Amino acid sequence: MNELSNKKFSLSTAQVSSNMADEVVILNHDKGMYYGLSEVGALVWSALESGPKSFDELCELVMNEYEVDRVNCEEDIAALLDELLREKLVVDEA
């Protein structure tokens, strides 16, 4: 059981983003930092744009789109969310 499973994730108010050519470009306007996401990252971001999602929901979504086993998928999503949280682009709610 992953400690992330029970949490919901949503986009922070410090960011503004735009989808361009299958990629997402993001600005953290508090920090003045820019980020780019492609493929899995862009897919997760788009899902979060439509509302808060749980870790499991995000994993399901990615597994539906990509041929990846659950263990690897969970690892990738956990790493991605960790980074997005650290950069204050995403916030979590217990």
Added chain:
Amino acid sequence: MPLYRAFELTIASDILLPELISLPENGNSIPDIHIVRSAITFPSMEQTAIHRRGVMARSGTGSDGSICLQWEGIASFRAVGGHTLYVDSYTEDFALLSLFTVSEALGCVLFQRGLLLLHASSVQVGQEAFCFMGEPGAGKSTTASAFVKQGAQLLSDDLTAIAFDKKNQPFVLPAYPQLKIWGNTVQGLGLDSARLVPVSEGINKFAMVPDMDFPSKPVPVAQIYFLHKARNRSALQAVQPTEAPVELVRHFPLATHLLTGKALQRHFMQSIWCASAASIWRLRRPKDFASLEEWVLSNATKV
């Protein structure tokens, strides 16, 4: 009080601005911007990377959102609400004062009016605008002059202001009919020296007023070029749309402290809209005037 037209705006000014198009003073146009002589009280000021004639500018933002710009020995400016630019001059040289007024200082007012500002020279090719960005010395004005020589219309030199319509389409606002070019550009491109006036004493730079009507309508942005001189990069490389916001911040012509919070968000969205509507390139500056003219000819087919 003289009335002028620049960037699609009517400007009433206490000081002479010979670069701009004069309007009849008895007309019924209501000024959008007032340029007013006044003493200026500064907020806390910081050094910027903006330099002109070897003078570095200091800038600061007041608690009322006004933007101050100070050029030692030349003038201080305070832009308020996108409608008034206060000027405190330290020089008797009215041409020098005008040069500094119609560049970054007026740019601060345009920024307050919500326009996207590029450190770029722009020309109209056919029905489209081409913008040339780059560090000082990268060849912005030279490239624009080479297009003008081939019959393109000048839209702006050094400072380009972009407005967006309701569909977020970008348009270059025609600035004023003057290009400032180096003496070697005049010779290199074989320009008619009869149309040139020295910018001021001691500097080998000339002002060129193109021999044609100045465009009066906004022109849709089609091409944006970042000029560079790096030999180790390819001659022409597409800039990915996702890179546009960072590149446009890097070439922001005003003090970077202005790009925070809401203003930075606006700049980000406007950059995205530009990247959606226009092609963006990194272009290595052609190695000499002959290759520049060749490149211009191959791109000016729509002129």
